Amino acid sequence: MIHAEPKKYMGVGQVTLAQIAEWKQIDSQDMFGAIQTMPMQLQQGYELALGARQEIAELLGGSLPRAVVVCGMGGSGVAGDLVSAMLDLEIPVIPVKGYELPAWVNREDVVVCVSYSGNTSETIACFTEASDRSRVVAVISTGGKLSELAAAASVPTVQIPSGYQPRAACGILTGALCGVLESAEVVSSAADAIRGAVNGAARSVNDVIEVDDVSTCHAFELAKGLQGRCSLVYGTGITAPVAARWKAQLNENAKVPAFANEYPELNHNELVGWELAGTVGGPWGLIELLPSDCREGIERRVEVTGSLIENSVDWHRGVRAFNPSGGEPVASDYSRAHQVFELLVLGDYVSVLLAYLNQVDPTPVERIHLLKDKLGAL
Numbered sequence: 001m002i003h004a005e006p007k008k009y010m011g012v013g014q015v016t017l018a019q020i021a022e023w024k025q026i027d028s029q030d031m032f033g034a035i036q037t038m039p040m041q042l043q044q045g046y047e048l049a050l051g052a053r054q055e056i057a058e059l060l061g062g063s064l065p066r067a068v069v070v071c072g073m074g075g076s077g078v079a080g081d082l083v084s085a086m087l088d089l090e091i092p093v094i095p096v097k098g099y100e101l102p103a104w105v106n107r108e109d110v111v112v113c114v115s116y117s118g119n120t121s122e123t124i125a126c127f128t129e130a131s132d133r134s135r136v137v138a139v140i141s142t143g144g145k146l147s148e149l150a151a152a153a154s155v156p157t158v159q160i161p162s163g164y165q166p167r168a169a170c171g172i173l174t175g176a177l178c179g180v181l182e183s184a185e186v187v188s189s190a191a192d193a194i195r196g197a198v199n200g201a202a203r204s205v206n207d208v209i210e211v212d213d214v215s216t217c218h219a220f221e222l223a224k225g226l227q228g229r230c231s232l233v234y235g236t237g238i239t240a241p242v243a244a245r246w247k248a249q250l251n252e253n254a255k256v257p258a259f260a261n262e263y264p265e266l267n268h269n270e271l272v273g274w275e276l277a278g279t280v281g282g283p284w285g286l287i288e289l290l291p292s293d294c295r296e297g298i299e300r301r302v303e304v305t306g307s308l309i310e311n312s313v314d315w316h317r318g319v320r321a322f323n324p325s326g327g328e329p330v331a332s333d334y335s336r337a338h339q340v341f342e343l344l345v346l347g348d349y350v351s352v353l354l355a356y357l358n359q360v361d362p363t364p365v366e367r368i369h370l371l372k373d374k375l376g377a378l
């Protein structure tokens, strides 16, 4: 087997916007620019979903379901992971990533199907199953087969704009899901959370686009740290789904293996796995995403874990979310959503800058399309 020569390490010195512009030539569909639209997307998705408020409310007939199941895969499914971290929910919102609904789902529950293309077979299978034994209360999509099925079954569809990669439409998809949940009265209002998410996303966008020397921005420092290393991203509480998003973005944009885990669970297994880490692979790069304030037990776990694994990890950074309340511990959905989208957008930039450092185009996900082609309608 012939192995390609490793790409030359780039960008150790000053990295100006001109340098980034040159690297961006590799970015065929401007994934870098798409990140900048995230604040606008959140608001747009939310407003689009509120347009379907009456239809959704009518379907529910004034009763609160037992649970909401959000079906979606990959870049679309992430919205289902994020909403529980962002919103003060009245009932459980459970993400489902696969062909089947859990056995407990019945007509006491409602299902929301999210697929950017509308042609994802797993999500279509869940729609069909939910139509038989539960209630589909909304579809979020640009079109495709899923929208056709929804129209035939008189299920409200939040029609979102096409033209993005699904993962680059995370703001619209998440904003729309927040709007659907508000319309279903699963949250009294998602407006504060959307405002927080918009501001959090804008904070990370500004950190990148307002500097003349990109090597001074946090995202670039983190991308450089991960370059040439096997990436691990840890989160806890509201940052756990963000760590999973970082992992997926590093996979799809930077084309590298990456893994996510969360505190405190990782203390009960992965901590031990670090013992022989050096013998099975690496070098290892670890980023820990922390909320602006975590309970004392978590703070201590992060500290002690760091000291136990320091000899196994080759590069390690902790990233703490900004506290928008100016230092006071806050649990409001404004603050939580702010932190979630601030860290999420930072990760999006890290993954695209790492793609540039790796000299790969962030947009194409050829292997996903190849797999889908080979599977056909399966």
Ligand code: PA5
Pocket: 073, 074, 075, 076, 077, 114, 115, 116, 117, 118, 119, 120, 123, 165, 166, 167, 252, 365, 368
């Ligand atoms: O990023 C991607 O392109 C994928 O993760 C897709 O989101 C995933 O394959 C599901 O497709 P869709 O979002 O169209 O339902």
